[in-house]
Amino acid sequence: MTEDDLIAEQNYAAHLRSEQPVPQRGNPAFVPITPPAFGLRKTKVICSHKVTYYEDPRAGDRDSLIAWQVWPCCDALMTYAEHIEPELLRGKSVLELGSGVGLLGVAACLLGARSVLLTDIPKALPLLRYNVFEENAVHVTGKNVRVEALEWGSDKACIKHILPDKVDIIVCTDVVYDACAFLPLVKTLIDVTDYFAENHDSVPLVLVAYEKREMYPAQMFFEEMLKYFDRKVLFQGWGSMRSDLNMDTVDDTDVFRF
Numbered sequence: 723m724t725e726d727d728l729i730a731e732q733n734y735a736a737h738l739r740s741e742q743p744v745p746q747r748g749n750p751a752f753v754p755i756t757p758p759a760f761g762l763r764k765t766k767v768i769c770s771h772k773v774t775y776y777e778d779p780r781a782g783d784r785d786s787l788i789a790w791q792v793w794p795c796c797d798a799l800m801t802y803a804e805h806i807e808p809e810l811l812r813g814k815s816v817l818e819l820g821s822g823v824g825l826l827g828v829a830a831c832l833l834g835a836r837s838v839l840l841t842d843i844p845k846a847l848p849l850l851r852y853n854v855f856e857e858n859a860v861h862v863t864g865k866n867v868r869v870e871a872l873e874w875g876s877d878k879a880c881i882k883h884i885l886p887d888k889v890d891i892i893v894c895t896d897v898v899y900d901a902c903a904f905l906p907l908v909k910t911l912i913d914v915t916d917y918f919a920e921n922h923d924s925v926p927l928v929l930v931a932y933e934k935r936e937m938y939p940a941q942m943f944f945e946e947m948l949k950y951f952d953r954k955v956l957f958q959g960w961g962s963m964r965s966d967l968n969m970d971t972v973d974d975t976d977v978f979r980f
């Protein structure tokens with residue numbers, strides 16, 4: 723490893739440890755985040771474009787190890803949006819909760835979204851920002867894309883601060899897995915949809931891609947959601963489409979609209 727690589731690695735590790743927001747492009751304090759030295763660089767083709775991204779087990783919360791890779795639900799929603807409902811995100815203002823490594827946000831740009839706000843816990847943001855703004859600059863530059871910290875269950879006033887003028891669609895992929903997290907998540911979904919209903923006279927749709935795992939958190943999440951939202955199943959079981967769409971990894975994922 724050269725001295726430059728070593729410094730780059732130390733900078734990146736400092737970002738990963740940091741609880742502070744990392745300055746964004748356009749801010750005078752912005753320092754490009756250097757490539758993760760030990761993460762794995764991967765490639766996907768989305769809407770005929772090559773998208774690259776790093777997966778890095780040091781990202782996010784070290785105890786839960788979940789913000790570091792692309793999960794099957796993200797693939798499922800991207801596949802749904804690209805192949806089944808290609809107009810789903812076109813011209814829309816998209817907010818994502820629990821963005822992980824950020825692939826869905828890049829896909830949303832490629833699928834014609836008007837603006838994209840990606841959010842996650844502070845510790846997940848360095849890798850998320852790196853993947854969005856450095857790895858995929860070619861796909862997101864000139865689009866209205868932001869990355870911000872948003873912890874589910876946060877005070878409504880804090881959330882309001884980061885929201886854009888309009889959100890048409892809130893996307894959540896693989897966020898229903900933790901029995902402790904579903905109530906704060908539902909609270910945030912209600913707070914955001916209420917905010918737009920009260921102040922902008924429009925209610926964002928909520929899209930949830932869910933992988934069938936343990937019954938308990940999922941059942942509680944869906945029961946809680948149904949107290950406030952109607953649910954429509956957009957896609958359940960991929961059946962024979964799986965081989966056509968090369969969807970081995972999304973076997974057990976469903977997509978819901980609330």
Ligand SMILES: C[S@@+](CC[C@H](N)C(=O)[O-])C[C@H]1O[C@@H](n2cnc3c(N)ncnc32)[C@H](O)[C@@H]1O
Binds near residue numbers: 783894896897
């Ligand atoms: C299983 S990962 C899914 C990541 C991405 N959506 C995907 O499908 O690849 C769950 C994501 O939710 C985020 N998350 C977990 N708890 C959170 C919380 N309380 N507030 C905000 N984000 C949270 C994690 O950091 C992680 O990025």
